[in-house]
Amino acid sequence: MIKEAVAGTLESGDILVQLSPAEGMTIELQSSVAAQFGRQIKELIAETLKGLDINDVYVKAVDKGALDCTIRARVTAAAVRSTGKDVWKD
Amino acid sequence: MRNSKLRSLEEAIRLSGLRNGMTISFHHHFRGGDKVVNMVVDKLAEMGFKDLHLAASSLSDVHTPLIEHIRNGVITKISTSGMRGDLADAVSHGLMAEPVIFRSHGGRGSAIASGELKIDVAFLGASSSDELGNACGFSRSENAKSICGSLGYALPDAQYAKHVVVITDDLVAYPNMPQSISASVVESVVVADSVGDSSKISAGAIRDSKNPRDILLAKQAAKVILASPYFKDGFSIQTGTGGASLAVVKYIRESMIEKGIKASFALGGITAHMVKLHEEGLIGHLIDVQSFDKVAAESIKNDPMHREVSAIEYASGMHTGSATHALDIVILSALEVDTQFNVNVLVGSDGVIRGAIGGHQDTAQDSALSIIVCPLLRGRIPCVVPKVTTLITPGSSVDVVVTEYGIAVNPARPELAEMLKEAGLNILDIKALAEKAKSIIGTPDPLPFGDKVVGIVMNRDGSVLDKIYNV
Numbered sequence: 001m002i003k004e005a006v007a008g009t010l011e012s013g014d015i016l017v018q019l020s021p022a023e024g025m026t027i028e029l030q031s032s033v034a035a036q037f038g039r040q041i042k043e044l045i046a047e048t049l050k051g052l053d054i055n056d057v058y059v060k061a062v063d064k065g066a067l068d069c070t071i072r073a074r075v076t077a078a079a080v081r082s083t084g085k086d087v088w089k090d
Numbered sequence: 091m092r093n094s095k096l097r098s099l100e101e102a103i104r105l106s107g108l109r110n111g112m113t114i115s116f117h118h119h120f121r122g123g124d125k126v127v128n129m130v131v132d133k134l135a136e137m138g139f140k141d142l143h144l145a146a147s148s149l150s151d152v153h154t155p156l157i158e159h160i161r162n163g164v165i166t167k168i169s170t171s172g173m174r175g176d177l178a179d180a181v182s183h184g185l186m187a188e189p190v191i192f193r194s195h196g197g198r199g200s201a202i203a204s205g206e207l208k209i210d211v212a213f214l215g216a217s218s219s220d221e222l223g224n225a226c227g228f229s230r231s232e233n234a235k236s237i238c239g240s241l242g243y244a245l246p247d248a249q250y251a252k253h254v255v256v257i258t259d260d261l262v263a264y265p266n267m268p269q270s271i272s273a274s275v276v277e278s279v280v281v282a283d284s285v286g287d288s289s290k291i292s293a294g295a296i297r298d299s300k301n302p303r304d305i306l307l308a309k310q311a312a313k314v315i316l317a318s319p320y321f322k323d324g325f326s327i328q329t330g331t332g333g334a335s336l337a338v339v340k341y342i343r344e345s346m347i348e349k350g351i352k353a354s355f356a357l358g359g360i361t362a363h364m365v366k367l368h369e370e371g372l373i374g375h376l377i378d379v380q381s382f383d384k385v386a387a388e389s390i391k392n393d394p395m396h397r398e399v400s401a402i403e404y405a406s407g408m409h410t411g412s413a414t415h416a417l418d419i420v421i422l423s424a425l426e427v428d429t430q431f432n433v434n435v436l437v438g439s440d441g442v443i444r445g446a447i448g449g450h451q452d453t454a455q456d457s458a459l460s461i462i463v464c465p466l467l468r469g470r471i472p473c474v475v476p477k478v479t480t481l482i483t484p485g486s487s488v489d490v491v492v493t494e495y496g497i498a499v500n501p502a503r504p505e506l507a508e509m510l511k512e513a514g515l516n517i518l519d520i521k522a523l524a525e526k527a528k529s530i531i532g533t534p535d536p537l538p539f540g541d542k543v544v545g546i547v548m549n550r551d552g553s554v555l556d557k558i559y560n561v
Contacts, residue, residue, distance in 0.1 A: 013469045033470045035440045035561075036534035065469025067531060 172446020
């Protein structure tokens with residue numbers, strides 16, 4: 001079971017990622033580049049979380065045009081805060 | 091005064107003979123602070139007018155109230171150089187039955203002169219006017235309220251409209267001379283509380299961009315200019331606004347002083363930067379169609395070598411004597427550039443209108459060297475792309491594209507590419523720049539355009555360049 005956690009900012013080029021406990025995975029994305037990249041950003045968030053064995057989670061993400069590397073880093077940081085499991089140490 | 095033309099706005103409208111279906115025009119020298127468009131259209135709505143064609147030199151965020159007038163059928167057609175904010179958003183989402191016609195500043199001048207764009211009544215905001223209509227974009231009185239400097243975009247309207255109404259917030263004693271708009275073409279003078287919010291007209295003093303990417307782009311663009319054959323005594327230059335292009339002037343200034351090179355003139359939107367170089371003796375004449383800040387607006391009032399020109403004299407493609415024809419170097423920005431060197435400055439990456447053609451088409455085509463300065467990416471938005479969303483300036487008019495990852499030269503200018511390479515600049519194929527952008531951000535999904543045409547982009551010669559579809 002995960003606990004609520006946040007990572008990122010609302011600065012241009014960043015993404016704010018909020019994780020909450022849920023059943024199954026739901027991703028709610030607001031993005032300044034939604035029309036062109038919304039699908040890809042959601043896929044990347046889902047893929048990153050699954051890679052960290054997190055499958056039951058409600059994700060609220062507010063994106064300000066972040067690049068993939070930033071999105072992956074923010075999602076991972078939120079996941080680490082949420083699970084308490086330091087994936088960088090292992 | 092026995093023959094005073096002073097009237098209330100309503101009287102002036104009645105006297106003009108305006109009828110439903112006619113064309114009204116405005117200039118945008120007060121930019122984000124404009125109060126004239128909303129004031130006049132509110133009055134026209136109140137008087138029951140319908141089906142009017144609004145032909146403005148440009149529109150901005152402040153014109154959101156037009157949305158209601160469009161819904162109510164007061165305005166059914168718009169011609170402009172650009173559009174921003176909620177109005178642009180609503181238009182992009184299909185607000186209007188008729189597409190908006192977008193023209194460059196020079197193209198609008200040509201269209202007015204040729205009669206393609208016929209203006210029935212021009213409502214022209216002025217910073218000062220006397221009772222007969224001698225009007226200026228500045229004021230010599232102590233009551234000056236809203237100064238905007240050059241009235242260049244209003245002058246074709248003043249010259250060709252069937253009926254001209256001057257609206258001012260500073261009525262001065264006759265004669266308000268030298269004047270921009272001559273009383274001989276003015277039918278009515280209306281005094282309003284305010285024609286513009288000065289704080290939004292003037293950007294104030296010189297501000298240098300602190301953005302390191304802007305500075306890098308500016309330094310690269312300056313190197314292109316210095317290595318080009320056009321950087322010699324008597325050259326001429328125009329810069330667009332925006333951090334990078336403004337800063338270019340700062341970097342070539344040093345080389346001008348070092349090498350004893352002086353510019354014969356600077357053209358276009360005149361900024362405090364240009365005024366400074368002029369006052370230092372580095373630029374002979376300032377040819378000003380639009381004053382971009384308070385410093386420029388003051389300078390045009392006081393300095394005889396700082397000349398106001400109409401949009402026609404500035405950039406008409408139809409008039410072979412317009413100033414762009416004498417222009418050596420122009421530095422312009424872009425929302426997108428594609429691998430054919432085509433430029434988009436009007437429609438955002440989300441498909442929504444958010445910009446203006448301005449003098450882009452005109453200056454890029456006529457100048458000897460046109461340099462587009464733009465970052466490779468803005469956040470996740472690519473600026474060098476396989477194909478522009480909307481075509482505004484054809485690639486045949488563009489010579490050099492400067493990005494922070496390298497510089498691309500139009501293959502039509504191989505001699506220029508050679509010179510820049512010899513100067514040690516990083517010259518890349520523009521396709522390599524587009525590939526680089528794609529490698530960082532991936533391939534964007536296609537925009538969800540509908541099948542309704544919401545905008546038509548005109549080329550400066552009056553032909554249709556592109557269509558903008560709804561989103």
